[in-house]
Amino acid sequence: MADSKSEIAADARSLKELDAGIVRCRGCRLWERATQAVCGEGGARATVMLVGEQPGDQEDLTGKPFVGPAGKVLDEALEKAGVDRKDVYVTNAVKHFSWEPRGKRRMHKTPAQQEVAACLDWLLGEIRLITPRLIVCLGGTAVRALLGPKVKVLANRGKFFDSEWGPKILVTVHPSSILRVPPEDRAQAFESLVKDLARIRDL
Ligand code: URA
Secondary structure: OOOOHHHHHHHOOOHHHHHHHHHOOOOOHHHHOOOOOOOOEOOOOOOEEEEEOOOOHHHHHHOOOOOOHHHHHHHHHHHHHOOOHHHEEEEEOOOOOOEEEEOOEEEEOOOOHHHHHHHHHHHHHHHHHHOOOEEEEEOHHHHHHHHOOOOOHHHHOOOEEOOOOOOEEEEEOOHHHHHHOOHHHHHHHHHHHHHHHHHHHHO
């Protein structure tokens, strides 16, 4: 019977088994302040996997990936790119919400490299079980997890990479970055994200 994180992730025979390991994971300390782990969502036979950074406040509360403001941008961009979210599997590089208190608010905190590394077993487990043809890295944390620190998002967005995990990897920005650009530049930033995501259909 597998009991270490890497054994469970490597041996799980279904997403259900994998997710059962994820919700119990104590591989780093993020679980202590999170409401729950947020597992990936989508069809077990999806040909495309989208990988974000980590759950945000609303994802932490609902237990579902990309349901907050960044998820709304992602949904709109996918729709405009002609990709049905129901056809893709959506997950994160890190499964627990990393945050720090600011007054009464829980402010997003970029996960430390050690936390990303601790969660990689789960992401690789998802890739092994789903066998997507393409993985889309949404932003720097996902890129660092799967392609390493040398690959910079802005210099490589819209490009495909080969990966040691099997599927091709497409790099683009994180949807939340669109919300941070000045309002006058937002439409163009959104269109650039749509253009990158439309490359999913090149497959
Ligand atoms: N940002 C992410 O990277 N993932 C989510 O699930 C939500 C926001």
